[in-house]
Structures are given as C-alpha cells and as structure tokens.
Amino acid sequence: MTRIDCSTSEATPQTPSALAVSATKQQMQNGAEGMSVPDAVRALAFLYPARSTFELCGIGPRIKKHRLWDNDFAGGKKPIVAGWFSDQEKAAMLAAILDAEARPEGIYVTLNPTSPALLGRADHRLKAGVNRTQDSEMVALCNLLLDADPVRPAGISATEAERTKAREMSRAIYAFLRGLGWPDPLCADSGNGDHLVYKISLANTSENVALIKGILRALAARFDTCH
Known part of the structure; x- marks a missing residue:
C-alpha cells in the first residue's frame, strides 16, 4: 500500500527536500557515493x-x-x-563535509525560506542543539512537497517492490498534474519513496496552509492505495 504523506508542516517536513535530490537519502545515510555539490x-x-x-x-x-x-x-x-x-554553494559544500566526516542519519533543509533573522543563531555554520526553525518563521510558501511513501512500520525500510509502487504513484501524479497545466517539479528519490516538489x-498565512492541506488531501483521495 502506498500513500501521499499529508503532513503539512511547511518549515521542516520529516523528509529531505533539496539535498536528497542531489544524493538520494540512501546515499546520504551510508556514504556510498557521497554528495554531489554541484x-x-x-x-x-x-x-x-537567490540570497x-x-x-x-x-x-x-x-x-x-x-x-x-x-x-x-x-x-x-x-x-x-x-x-x-543564504549562500547556497557554502551550504552545499558544508553538507558534503558533514556527510563524509560526521555521517549523520540524514541531512535536511527547510522546505521554504526562513526569516533572515535566524542567521543570528548560527550564521553559515553548524551549531549543536540549536533551536530549529518554526513554521511561523517562514517568510513565504515557495514549494509544495508531494511525498509518495509506502505504508510500513516505523523504522522499517521499504522493499524494492514497495519503492516501485511509490514510483508508479509518483509518475501517475506527475502525469495528472501536468495534464492540468502544472509546471515540471523537482523530482527526488527519498530512499523509501518518491518526492515531487512543485513551485508555488x-x-x-493560515488560509494558504489550509489550501495546501486541501490539495494534499484531494490528491491522496485520488491516488492513495491504502483506503
């Protein structure tokens, strides 16, 4: 069974967004091939x-x-x-060093841009135990994440068959939305499923967050296989 994750935290979703695209979540976890900075x-x-x-x-x-x-x-x-x-190249280079030397379970970025005031917590560097970004500290909603994810117990990796089903769902959603005139998304392999990130x-505002929730629920109603 495969579903669309309808969690709507616009700041820090529990899925890698940008960096998982450049080096899949599995690569980032095991360091098999390393991260491509470009x-x-x-x-x-x-x-x-920019900036x-x-x-x-x-x-x-x-x-x-x-x-x-x-x-x-x-x-x-x-x-x-x-x-x-705010310097994307510096962030990518630091993430690559973090991946290679500290070997974290995952490397994540916020789905949307944050208030520049947060640079005061840790400006172009990392800090241990620092407070994370809150949803209210997003300056805008710029990206819509669609996460096609196999249903499975927590802590259990998806099987190859489950990942294939997630990929099929992702392709079906892509074709459906393209038929409605949506632009091409950023596509990612999350390790267990598939991500589509659309520009918005x-x-x-609370009204726009509710709008995003409605879009996710409508797509889930149409494409989920776990009803």
Whole structure:
C-alpha cells in the first residue's frame, strides 16, 4: 500500500527536500557515493530565491564532537546540528563535509525560506542543539512537497517492490498534474519513496496552509492505495 504523506508542516517536513535530490537519502545515510555539490547547489537554487535564508541540519551524526560545530557535544536521544545559510554553494559544500566526516542519519533543509533573522543563531555554520526553525518563521510558501511513501512500520525500510509502487504513484501524479497545466517539479528519490516538489508562490498565512492541506488531501483521495 502506498500513500501521499499529508503532513503539512511547511518549515521542516520529516523528509529531505533539496539535498536528497542531489544524493538520494540512501546515499546520504551510508556514504556510498557521497554528495554531489554541484547537484546540491542546483537543487537549492530550485527551492529558494537567490540570497534567501534557509536552515540546513544534520540529524543523528555518528561523530558527536566535530570541528563543524566547534567540537561541542551533539547529545540527546536524537542529536541535531543545524545552521542557517543564504549562500547556497557554502551550504552545499558544508553538507558534503558533514556527510563524509560526521555521517549523520540524514541531512535536511527547510522546505521554504526562513526569516533572515535566524542567521543570528548560527550564521553559515553548524551549531549543536540549536533551536530549529518554526513554521511561523517562514517568510513565504515557495514549494509544495508531494511525498509518495509506502505504508510500513516505523523504522522499517521499504522493499524494492514497495519503492516501485511509490514510483508508479509518483509518475501517475506527475502525469495528472501536468495534464492540468502544472509546471515540471523537482523530482527526488527519498530512499523509501518518491518526492515531487512543485513551485508555488503564497504568503505564509493560515488560509494558504489550509489550501495546501486541501490539495494534499484531494490528491491522496485520488491516488492513495491504502483506503
């Protein structure tokens, strides 16, 4: 069974967005091929207007103390290191070093640009245990994430057959939306499923968040196979 994830946190969805496009989630977790910095820069450029601010974070780094976060201890049940960037190339290069040297479980970016004031927390660097971006700190809603994901118990990776089903759903959604005149999305392999990221341009208001929820629910009603 495959579904569209209808979670609508516009700031920090529980799925990698830009960087998973440049190096799939599986590659980023096991370091098999490493991260392509040019591809990551292109993905970030798709997600964010030039010079806009966004959060980059690593969850569960295997190296708890590292020079990238001033050798502070990244502790807790689920250690997190995060920082805010407006230079997309610097963010991509730092993410590649983070991936290669600290080996986090995942590297994530906010789906939408954040308030530039958040640079005051960690300006073009990483910090251990820093407060994450909140939805209210998004300056706009620029991206709509569609996450085709196999239904499975938490902590269990999807089988190849399940990933194939997710890919088929993603292609069906793409064809349907293209037929309605939607633009081409950024496409990503999330490791367990498929992502489609569509460009939008909305103010960060409760009304527009409700609109996004409605779109996700309508697509889920049409394409989910787990009813």
